[in-house]
Amino acid sequence: MSRQTVIELDGVCTRFGGNTVHRDLDLCVKEGQIVGLLGGSGSGKTTLLREILGLHRPDAGVVRLFGVDLNDPDIRVQRNIRRRLGMLFQHGALFSALSVYDNIAFPLRELRCLDEDWIRRLVHLKLAMVGLGVSHGKLMPAELSGGMVKRVALARALALEPELLLLDEPTAGLDPDRSQNFVELIGELQRELGLTVVMVTHDLNTLAGLASHVAILADRRIIAYGTRSEIMTIDHPFVTGFFGADRRKLL
Amino acid sequence: MNDRPSLHVEPGKVVLSGAWTLAEMLPRLAELQAGLAAATDGNRQWDLSALTRLDSAAAVLLWRAWQATWPVSLEIGDMHRRIVERVAELPQEMPPPPVARVHLPEFIGRYLLKAAANLRGMIALFGQLILDTFFLLRHPRDIPWREFTANVYKAGALALPVTALVGFLIGVTISYLSALQLKSFGADLFIVNILGISIIRELGPVLVAVLVAGRSGSAMTAQIGVMRVTEEIDALSTMGISRSIRVVLPKIVGLTVAMPLLVLWTSAVAMFGGMLAALLQLDLSLVYFLENLPRVVPVSNLYIGLGKGFVFGFVIALVACYFGLHVKPNTESLSANTTSAVVTAITTVILVDAIFAVFTRQVGVPHL
Known part of the structure; x- marks a missing residue:
């Protein structure tokens, strides 16, 4: 059975003022993959993530999630797509006015279909899931x-049972021990829930511990996309510079 | 996607099939819930092996339908069984979310204590300002001139258009309404007295204070508040820069200096508006108006107005900075404190105005 395509970027171009960030960028992520998105500072990783989320519209090109164009004018289609993905922002982006419980319950309440008992059980289940x-x-x-x-x-990102999870620097700002725990936690959840994961990270340990595939963003496009071992063989200044002597660590 | 969640009852057992996920269940939630409730009666045999997907929301739904006990016989894939097990492991009795009960005396008491704490905090901030001023007098090189002038520009110069517009309209309105009354008494000439005293002494300062409290006061609270949320204030402290000298003092001194000038400007524009309306309504020439104004309105009224502007500016900036410094690092607190700052500033301004009125009742009122 061929795996379903979850994310499809086709010829994406992005410009900020006169500065071109992406040019003819293509990427195709299949169901169940854990993709690590690598790139130098300012290479447009977060912008790419925002384009996948539909928070930023590319100047040209198409972004398709689950086969649906994000520019679809139908609000209901848009909303249903958004409900199938979860996003972990770099600094959490928790609603500071709401308690932890209400933060997780918020997206569930917004569905306006679930009763409070159901929501309470789900919130406690999610809390238990993340320890x-x-x-x-x-x-x-x-x-x-x-x-x-x-x-x-x-x-909170898992509250709506997403099929696609996007992580922006999931382990930035955590000590190595906690970051290891967090990586294990995400890996465990991914196996259990069968999620597709796309993450932006600079941390080699996170990448080595989690990613099944690596996409490398340099020269304004994805220069390489493949499994970890495939990426190792690529000879590009960014790849050799980024991994340096640590190449073996990734394997 | 054709694997919609479905359930059918076969003799002796219940069979579930399709993708039981939140997204798939939502459109037919009531139907599925009713189906589950009906199927649970008497059926203790469940076949879940045909499920393509099962997420925890669906697992909770099933577990509730089973009334929190495992069915007598259950056929289920290993991965799905683990998901249901997770739900089963949760404690049965969920603690209900706590409901805060409010008693009236407690509510009032808490409010009074909060008001007292705010007053105490503002007095402490005032004391800090006096200490800072003495420090700056001894170390004149540390005086933050740039911040001070920037605040005068932001709170003063940039407020000129809006205060002029509002002042002009109020001047026209008052003059027009008074002229209608005065005409019926044949006391047209008294329009000069009415406009002069009311605008210069009372309306000008209060009008500007209300506008500035909404415009500059809220901006100060929000700015200091966001600086607290993003830890910029702490960053200043670590560089050995006093937050009160560099952030608070320039704002307070800047507004205190800018306010009397704004009052003068607004009063002048309001008088001009009043004069125009008097000209159109009562045929009172501008020259007559200007010649008589100094005669019927003693100059002490102007001093009172400017003094009020001085005090109002100080009060508004002090209140705004105090509330800004007490923003907690969350969005709710930022909005609550900005609201409190504006409301408190306007209330205090009116209060101070009343005190002014009592203590200056002998001054500047012409006796005819």
Whole structure:
């Protein structure tokens, strides 16, 4: 059975003022892959992520999620697509006015179909999934440590049972031990829920621990996309510079 | 996607098939829930092996339908079984979300305590400003001239158009309404007294204060508040730069200096508006108006107006900075404090105005 295509970028061009960020960029991510998106600072990784989310419209080209064009004018189609993806923002982007519990319950309540008992069970289930207890639900985002913010944000991203999970620097700002835990957590959830994951990261350990595929963004386009071992063989200044002596670490 | 979630009851067992996920279930949620409830009665045999997908939302739904016990016989794939097990492991009794109960005396008491704490905090900020001023007098090189002039420009110069517009319209309105009344008494000439005293002494300062509290006061609270949220204030401290000298003091001194000038400007424009309306309504020439104004309105009224502007500017900036410094790092607190700053500033301005009125009742009122 051939795997379904989840993300398809076709000839995407992006310009900010006179500065071209992406030129004719193509990328195709299949169901169940964990893709690490690599690139130098300012190479437009986050912009690419925002284009996949539909937060930023490319100047040219098409972005398709689950085979549906993100520029589809039908609001209902747009909304249904958004419900199939979860996003973990770099700094969590938790709603600071809501408690942890309400943060996770918020997208569920917005469906306006679930009763409170159902929501309560689901919220506690998600909290348990990311290794937090019922008592954490009462805390406000300002009272959480950096690692806990990421966990809660992950729980919120998973609230709507997404098929596609996008991670922006999932382990930035965590100590190596916690970042290892977080990587294991995401890996475990991915296997269990069968998610497709796209993540932007600079951290080789995160990449080595999680990614099944690597996409490299340089020279304004994806210069290489393949499994980790395939990427290792590529001879491009960015790849050799980025991995340097640590090439073997990725394997 | 044709694998829609479905359920049918075969003799002796319930068979579920399709993708039982939140997204797929949503369009037919009521139907599925009713189906599950009907199927649960008496059926303790379930066949879930035909499921293509099962997510935790669906698992919770099933677990609730089973009334939190495993069915007698259950055929299910390994991966799906783990998902249901996760739901089963959750504690049965969920603690209900706490509901805060509010008692009236407690509510009032808390409000009063908060008001007292705010007053105390503002007095402390005032004290800090006095200490800073003494420090700057001894170290004149540390005076933040650039910040000070920037604040005078932002709170003063940029406010000129809006205060002029509002002042002009108010002047026209008052003059027009008074002229209608005065005409019926044949006391047309008193329009000069009415406009002069009311605008220069009272309306000008209060009008500007309300506008500036909404315009510059809220901006100050929001700016200092966001600087707190993004830890910019802390960054200043780590460089050994006093936040009160560099951030708070220039704002307060800047607005205190700019306000009397704004009051003068607004009063002048309002008088001009009043004069125009008087000219059109009562045929009172501009020359007559200007010649009589200094005669019937003692100059002390102008001093009172400017003094009010000075005090109002100080009060507005102090209140705005105080609330800005007490923003907690979340969006709700930012909006609540900006609201509090504007409301408190306007209320305090009116209060101070009343005090002014009591203490200056002997001054500047001509006795005919």
